[in-house]
Amino acid sequence: MTLESLQHGKRYVIVAVACADPMVQRLMVLGLVEGAEIELVSIAIGGDPLEFRLYGMSISLRREHARFFAVSPLANVS
């Protein structure tokens, strides 16, 4: 499962990043690395880009980059 397919209201943790793309590396510098907890906030009109929240900040990225981030759901968090 990747960042592309998160459900609203659930929290996830990034487990693996395919980091060949320079844009993905930039997103890692912005904090999207393995171990970071993340949730989906909104989807713009037309289904893209996506807005995520991590550690109190909002970041938006496109689906084409979101698919490089593998996530798994965090249990026991509402």
Add this chain to the structure above:
Amino acid sequence: MSAKENLTRIAADQIKVRHHPAGTVAVVGNPNSGKSTLFNRFTGLRQKTGNYPGVTVERHSGIARADNAAVELMDLPGMHALSAYSIEERIAVDVVLGRMPGIDRPTGIVAVVDATRLYQGLYLLQQLLELDLPVLVALTMTDAAKAGGLSIDLEALQQHLCGVTVCPVVATTGQGMTALRDALMQLPQQAPAKPPEFWPRLATEVQQLAADLPASMTRTEIERALIDGSGALETHVIGELGDGGHERLQQARQRLFGDIPPLAEEARHRYDWVRKLLPDVQRQAPVLTTWKTRLAAWVNRPVPGTAGLFLVMAVVFQAVFAWATPLMDTIDAGTAMLSALVMENMPAGALASLISDGIIAGVGSVIIFLPQILILFLFIIVLEDSGYLARAAYLMDRAMRSVGLSGQSIIPMISSFACAVPAIMATRVIPNRRDRIATILAAPFMTCSARLPIYALLIAAFVPHTDIGFVNLQGLVLFGLYMLGIVAGLLTTLMLRKTALHGPKPAFALMLPEFRMPNARTVLMQLRGRATVFLRRAGTVIFAVAVCVWALAYYPQSDGVASDLLEERAVAAISLTGNQLEETYARLDNEAAAAQLEQSWLGRAGKFVEPVFTPLGWDWKVSAAVIAGFPAREVVIAVMGTVYAVGDSADDATLSERLRAATRADGSLIFTLPMVFGLLIFYAFCMQCAATLAVIRRETNSLRWPVFAWVYMTSLGYIGALLVYQLGSL
């Protein structure tokens, strides 16, 4: 404070002791961390604004003073990391590393960290601590953190940062500023910060390399050469290492990163450190949703968000027109009064004409648009500072992608409705050069505030003020012109992206700042800065052009015209009396003025180029005004005012009435509807702004793009006007 101390203090104030700055401190932080607000608080109006060498990125510096000390502050562009991604980040990194030509390496760093975004803030801070410079942390937005239920353990934070001083502040209200100022004054004398260990293997590799490098090379420079690869820094390090330098660097990289991109590995290790530290230093209490989070959620929902964006734009444009009118009327009346006063009290002649028709009319016609420009700038600054413009970029990304741009281009595009010059500078946030140039070339098509005067004049004069349903016809035409600019700009980008600027689709990733109430002080300071720039232009370029144009229209004075007039007046005085005589005098004066203008330099120039513009339905007067408008389009109104007002006795007639009455020699009207619409389209497309061309040249660092923009836009304007006039006149 004792009486004696008090006295010394008063004495010191009175003799205004000016302490020499003890050092230069760079203010570094993430974008939107409150960095500039803090900088403004410290330096007030004692700021210097310049440019970094070779680029148009503004360089802000100023002196921060306390009772008995002073420190020079440099406000750097916002950055996320020392691995630069955009031009602005590149500049900030170069300044911090002391690699910017002409700027000495700072002697200290004020790291501005947003308390609500410690995660990213600590990433940059960790890098800054490795700079081998004294570091002071200003923890901003502590009020917002508190309101959000976030408590920060300052002691634990200082401990994790190896003893660096952390000053919590609320930059907007000034809370905590005294402690921060005191710490700042001490900073240049402090010992360099000790970096916290986060990746021992990297430190070891750097140490081994440092052993064979000059002592002036800092740990950060070696790290960046290892991690970022390519570029001046790597070449420099390899050169200093001597023979086999390249191999040594490669081997170190292989040991550290293997086949994984170095930047990704760096990010992983640094964020590991940040994540371990976070639970110790901050605690998040469960809080009820605030109006900000609710507003942010609503604004980002696709349909209401997008509808809201259009509503915001509509309000902005409505405000620009409706709110500015009373002020503009006042300025208009004031200029007319001043002009009349000069004419009445000065002997008729060149000087009176220069002051009244050249200077007052010329400058007045520019200042009159200051209210509109200020209102527009005010809205854009407030939208930007509140965090809304970033949301707009997010919402519009999908739409912008269809013309080959990304959502990041929307901010320059919206700014260019005020002025293309700051808009083109705002494209620096776009990392890719092709995307950036495409945006730069689309920006001048947006209806800037300098086009408004011409639109407003022609629409008010020639479009009837009738209502069609809810909307007014004049407003509709204006809206149409705005849309025309947008469509032309976007089609231009689309065309360029398919041809000269063909390349991979632009990437898009953006931090979306929290909504926050913009700080009135910061907004007003920015507004003041932009108003000053506009007035400086009005006071120099436009003023100079207005006076030149007046001179071109006034000289050479024709003796023939003057003596003919005297003769004809004398003849009329014999046969006519009373009102009839007055009317004849007025008619004769007008005819003489027209004859004088026609044989003036401007008239001759207009006539010379008239054949080029005849297919557009223009006469030599319009052609002359258009020629004069090429350096700066806002001059056109001044020129038209001069061309139609010089020597004219009918002082109370407004320009639009004169335009409506303008005829050719055969008595046919010049300003017919097809001609007026052609003229409007000409101004919508034509590149008449030397300042925009200059900034395109500087920002693209080539002559090719400004030349292309000028030729392309001017031809488009000409062809558009030609088509409308010819088809409309059938």
